[in-house]
Amino acid sequence: MASGALAKPQMRGLLAKRLRVHIFGAFIVALGVAASYKFGVAEPRKKAYADFYRNYDSMKDFEEMKAAGIFQSAK
Numbered sequence: 001m002a003s004g005a006l007a008k009p010q011m012r013g014l015l016a017k018r019l020r021v022h023i024f025g026a027f028i029v030a031l032g033v034a035a036s037y038k039f040g041v042a043e044p045r046k047k048a049y050a051d052f053y054r055n056y057d058s059m060k061d062f063e064e065m066k067a068a069g070i071f072q073s074a075k
Helices: 014-054 059-070
Strands: none
Touching: none
């Protein structure tokens, strides 16, 4: 009596079904991590470098280091 009410377990295709679900979930998680890295790390870093080099004078920096005696080859 009770056996007629229970559904039969799915045996065929169970691995393929579970793999599809997990691969889809892993793809979504990977996209989320990539997007969070891009907008949380890469873009602020790119902006910081752009801001630094916008007003950077390499010759002035070189002259300051040369006057401080950092370089042995430059007189």
